[in-house]
Amino acid sequence: MNAAIKNISYHLPDRLEDNGLLQDENSDWRMADIEKKTGIKKRYVAAPGETAVDLGVKAAEKIFEAGFAKEEIDAIILVTQSPDFVLPASACIVQHRLQLSKQCLAFDVNQGCSGFVVGLSLASSLITAGTAQHVLLICSETYTKYIDRHDRTSRPVFSDGAAAVIVGPSAGSDIGPFDFGTDGSGADNLIVRNSGARTDDSGESRLFMNGSEVFMFTMDMVPKSVNRLLQKAGKTMDDVGMFIFHQASALVLSNIQRRLQIGDEKIFNNLENIGNTVSATIPIALKQAIDKGVIRPGECVMLVGFGVGYSWGSCLINYNP
Template sequence: MKQNSLQYSAITGTGSYLPPRVVSNDELAAELAQRDIVTSDEWIAERTGIRQRHLAERGVTTSTLAAEAARRAIEDAGLQPGDIDLIIVATSTPDFVFPSTACLVQDKLGIKNGAAFDVQAVCSGFVYALTTADSFVRAGRSRHALVIGAEVFSRILDWNDRSTCVLFGDGAGAVVLSASDEPGILAAQLRADGSQTKILCAAGNVAYGEVVGDPFLRMDGQAVFKQAVTVLDRSARDVCEEAGIAVGDIDLLIPHQANLRILNFLARKLDLPADKLVVTVDRHANTSAASVPLALDAARREGRVQPGGTVLMQGVGGGFTWGSVLARMTATKR
């Protein structure tokens, strides 16, 4: 593709997919009780805002969820799979060590051209992937990029650890980012602090045919809360300043859906009213890299995202990573 220094990128389609199995807090509490682990709907909801989550059946892979969300985003953009020339999948639960989940998705969609690769930034993954795709499109190296956040976090949870296993769910969300004559991605910022790796990690790995280290997700919840609200507040103000938009003038805030307390606290710090905050954590739980695109698609289906509206998407997660993307939404097929 011939490079065009005046080219911008814009979100032209969104899609999502959640596994059919919905597990309520009561159902999960009953399952955990069989292992003498005591919890309840009240205990979970009061601390997290979560009421239910979608869990993939055994054998259902991240690429399967990702491909279905991708099909819906491509259709929403009014395109065919063959129009896609770049696929980036954000995930911490890839099907394999390699090939990448993005290559598996490319095959499932029947796409033969363009690049495909994964991005690993845990719960910030979608924001990292979207910012990366924006750079490709603006450089003239992609015309229609498929950006996916997809996870099967149920695979890496310690189901004997009440403090973590109740928090997460499975799912996938996707957007199509297309070349545009008008700016769609208005500003973006990515950051990381590798000294904070231990507050949220899954530190095990496979070596010499056996699992080495702890293969399960571990989290220091209080430390994550403190870091999350601080860095997301600062990042939101930075990208709005870069775009020349007052924080109070954005139309929707879509933060990573980790915990309702974090979401509400962040909105208050930014002095944003409740009707500008998108919340799906009650329905989806924490779906890591999938949470932001799932919430974006849900907001669009609910009619909360209007053409010309500004949406601030934010991720924060293990690494420690965080970032923000401010986008002006365009009219799409839906």
């Protein structure tokens, strides 16, 4: 049995922060320059007490309210780096909150910007192996809770949000192949220290991002992953109808586009009014591209996630509603 994406929905928190607010709180920031490089005008921020589980549950409820039967779900994968607790797995809480079957497999995946592609690979594998029939894949993040209000590198970029995807059986081969990679030498360049068992004397537990280092990683590694995937699939750039990259920032996306020589008509970006929601960016963009008719039925779409870890993953999907 093969697998395909059956449904997608997303949920964004009520609270929006625009660049004017960031400027008011940080008078020394050159906001026009920041907006030009990030391409982001607004970002969503979860309320105090509103967590990745809360956002993920709301995203999934939209799918069930639209008619998908809860009873069909037999596996839950929650991709998040802002879990409600270190333990238990937040996916278990999602199972209870959504009143899904107790026969569900449920687990968290601790990956960030590559997380949707990683989760899609796992969901697809569960289905092709016969372990599950319908997987609820949720990508949900509240990175803003880790970010200092005066952190000029991270605050203008990151946003909170969640996407929920149902991956189910398919007669055709609609998901894959995949290309994955890891380079843990970059772990220190995007990190929340003192957030796990390893602690240091500083006690610092805010998100730290070395923008230049992460940027160089993306410029070098993402085009290589795209080309490896094309080679693996026996396809060329011309065979891909649409590219959806992790919505990191305008600068990152424009440079990937430049290096891969992708025309504007074959790339879908939506970060201007949503920001970088980490693992949720790709499914949110995919849903918006489908709703806008930018992706046509049967079209070959490449999804590429990359970032914290460093970790990256790319895959091809055929969108067949």
